[in-house]
Amino acid sequence: MSMIVAHGLTKRFGDLTAVDNLSFEIDEGEVFGLLGPNGAGKTTTIRLLACLLIPTKGEAEIAGYSIWRDQLKIREITGILTENPCLYERLTAYENMEFFAEAYNITDPREKSIRIRELLEFFGLWDRRHDKVGKFSKGMKQKLAIARALVHRPPILYLDEPTSDLDPESSKAIRDLIRKLSEREQCTILLSTHRLEDAEKLCSKVMIIKEGRRIALGSPSQLSMMVNEYNVLEIRLRHPHKKIRSILEDISGVDRVEIGETVIRIEMKKDVEEVTPIIVRHIVEAGGEVLSVTPIRPSLEDVYLKLVKGDGDKA
Amino acid sequence: MEIRLEKAFLIFRKDWKEISRNWQVILPIIAVPLVLTIVLPVIMIYLPGAVYNQGVYTGDVTEFIKNIPSEVRMQISMMDSRQAMIYIVLVYLFAPFFLIIPLMASSVIASDSFAGEKERKTIEALLATPISDDELLLGKILVSFIPSMTVTILSFTVYTIVVDLLTYDIFNGKYILPNTTWLLLIFGAAPAVAFATIGLIVGISARVKGFREAQEISGVLIIPIVMLIAGQATGAFFLGTNTLLIMVVVLVILDIMIFYIGKMLFEREKILVRLD
Ligand SMILES: Nc1ncnc2c1ncn2[C@@H]1O[C@H](COP(=O)(O)OP(=O)(O)O)[C@@H](O)[C@H]1O
Numbered sequence: 390m391s392m393i394v395a396h397g398l399t400k401r402f403g404d405l406t407a408v409d410n411l412s413f414e415i416d417e418g419e420v421f422g423l424l425g426p427n428g429a430g431k432t433t434t435i436r437l438l439a440c441l442l443i444p445t446k447g448e449a450e451i452a453g454y455s456i457w458r459d460q461l462k463i464r465e466i467t468g469i470l471t472e473n474p475c476l477y478e479r480l481t482a483y484e485n486m487e488f489f490a491e492a493y494n495i496t497d498p499r500e501k502s503i504r505i506r507e508l509l510e511f512f513g514l515w516d517r518r519h520d521k522v523g524k525f526s527k528g529m530k531q532k533l534a535i536a537r538a539l540v541h542r543p544p545i546l547y548l549d550e551p552t553s554d555l556d557p558e559s560s561k562a563i564r565d566l567i568r569k570l571s572e573r574e575q576c577t578i579l580l581s582t583h584r585l586e587d588a589e590k591l592c593s594k595v596m597i598i599k600e601g602r603r604i605a606l607g608s609p610s611q612l613s614m615m616v617n618e619y620n621v622l623e624i625r626l627r628h629p630h631k632k633i634r635s636i637l638e639d640i641s642g643v644d645r646v647e648i649g650e651t652v653i654r655i656e657m658k659k660d661v662e663e664v665t666p667i668i669v670r671h672i673v674e675a676g677g678e679v680l681s682v683t684p685i686r687p688s689l690e691d692v693y694l695k696l697v698k699g700d701g702d703k704a
Numbered sequence: 705m706e707i708r709l710e711k712a713f714l715i716f717r718k719d720w721k722e723i724s725r726n727w728q729v730i731l732p733i734i735a736v737p738l739v740l741t742i743v744l745p746v747i748m749i750y751l752p753g754a755v756y757n758q759g760v761y762t763g764d765v766t767e768f769i770k771n772i773p774s775e776v777r778m779q780i781s782m783m784d785s786r787q788a789m790i791y792i793v794l795v796y797l798f799a800p801f802f803l804i805i806p807l808m809a810s811s812v813i814a815s816d817s818f819a820g821e822k823e824r825k826t827i828e829a830l831l832a833t834p835i836s837d838d839e840l841l842l843g844k845i846l847v848s849f850i851p852s853m854t855v856t857i858l859s860f861t862v863y864t865i866v867v868d869l870l871t872y873d874i875f876n877g878k879y880i881l882p883n884t885t886w887l888l889l890i891f892g893a894a895p896a897v898a899f900a901t902i903g904l905i906v907g908i909s910a911r912v913k914g915f916r917e918a919q920e921i922s923g924v925l926i927i928p929i930v931m932l933i934a935g936q937a938t939g940a941f942f943l944g945t946n947t948l949l950i951m952v953v954v955l956v957i958l959d960i961m962i963f964y965i966g967k968m969l970f971e972r973e974k975i976l977v978r979l980d
């Protein structure tokens with residue numbers, strides 16, 4: 390089921406088109422990555438979906454609610470980590486959480502205090518709950534802001550660069566949390582990031598945008614297929630010898646073979662997993678000693694760089 | 705859609721917590737009333753020659769007397785010239801000064817609540833919550849209005865007590881405050897001034913960068929009050945009950961206009977658009 394459906398979403402600021410005719414769907418429980426360089430329009434897209442900005446054109450439905458008509462309802466069922474942490478620095482961490490809990494209609498005092506404690510403990514901020522947020526480090530603020538976004542257990546979550554101010558350890562904790570929310574609680578998550586590592590590890594679908602326009606949409610592996618004509622397999626042998634080449638070139642599905650000092654590089658249009666067993670069998674039968682077999686999948690980074698540097702909608 | 709009062713009060717409580725911890729806001733709200741309610745009357749009464757100096761001031765009293773409404777003329781007709789001078793200064797000349805309190809207080813609080821929240825970039829998360837614009841606006845108007853009026857009424861009370869105590873002997877055991885003029889001033893004109901200030905800040909909040917700019921712009925409102933003070937001091941007119949009544953009516957009409965325009969100019973999107 391699609392939780393978020395955007396159709397022709399467009400936002401102009403004067404002459405500048407920040408979001409240009411974007412259409413996409415996000416399924417329930419999916420982690421959807423919004424990728425793009427600075428100024429691509431990621432934050433603006435999230436602001437449109439959170440009903441913080443009114444689109445110039447286009448429509449989006451969040452859980453069936455229209456961003457044109459049901460803004461209050463949409464704000465109720467979404468949690469948002471904004472680009473700036475947006476915390477009240479003169480209030481304590483606890484006071485911040487309390488305010489937002491009540492703003493999101495958690496009025497029962499018991500429920501409220503249990504939820505706040507649970508979140509602050511999870512993010513390691515419980516001991517600092519009575520400190521003014523102004524005294525917090527950037528990373529602590531980021532964590533508190535994520536805790537705030539989760540306070541009302543929203544079924545839909547927008548995270549604008551959630552790991553940008555975090556150290557590697559905290560980044561990993563946030564990634565684990567995102568995975569858990571999506572898998573266990575069926576939370577639908579829209580994640581904007583320019584950290585490809587996050588997108589690669591978390592997202593089932595990724596949309597790359599540039600200057601407001603969509604340049605690619607698909608699963609990370611679909612995207613790698615888009616930019617690479619060939620799949621690559623690297624095989625290390627103890628003693629690679631020249632006659633291996635003709636053996637390999639005869640295998641159906643293998644398109645190119647390169648033999649190096651210790652590594653053989655094989656390119657094929659076919660699926661690597663389909664051809665690998667055949668290749669290995671032929672090498673072993675020819676007396677080759679296989680040390681390792683590595684399918685080389687282009688990283689999302691390669692894909693991203695290639696797509697962002699080029700242009701046009703290939704997806 | 706109807707306004708949920710508990711949401712407005714949620715905003716009120718949050719803003720009040722923030723504001724009460726901000727010395728930039730609290731300091732003027734404490735300092736200005738202190739000067740007006742205690743320092744000024746004490747100087748007036750005790751500093752030799754400040755008010756009463758036969759050679760210089762008698763002329764002024766008579767200058768005033770020309771413009772003084774008959775009701776006030778009646779009040780001072782039985783007094784000697786020292787009493788009349790003190791009476792005119794403390795009861796009438798000082799009165800418009802007290803409009804500075806609601807103006808100043810609501811201006812610093814509203815600037816912090818509206819423009820300050822935007823400047824500190826916390827408004828986005830607030831706008832993302834399921835609180836409607838009207839509830840948000842109401843909460844922020846209340847947090848600007850209620851403390852301002854509390855300070856104003858408190859100042860009035862302190863001033864009344866100070867003046868009555870200090871002049872008890874001079875007026876042979878008669879209390880000169882409060883009177884109708886002051887009640888009209890504090891409960892009619894002061895809230896109207898506070899509302900006008902808040903309305904103006906609501907209107908400009910989408911367009912200013914932050915606290916300071918909002919403060920500077922709302923500072924223009926001091927001009928009519930200074931004109932009032934100067935006008936009365938030079939004898940151009942006199943703030944009697946009738947003049948005040950007319951003033952209150954004009955202010956209320958002005959308030960309605962300012963709010964109507966202010967609310968039109970208050971667009972949540974504009975506040976966000978000017979964020980970056
Ligand atoms: N409120 C605004 N007013 C004018 N231009 C804006 C505003 N917000 C964003 N933009 C412009 O829109 C473009 C997209 O910005 P943004 O969505 O913040 O990009 P990203 O989050 O991908 O870095 C940028 O060129 C930015 O300068």
Ligand SMILES: [Mg+2]
Pocket residue numbers: 431432433472549
């Ligand atoms: Mg951004």
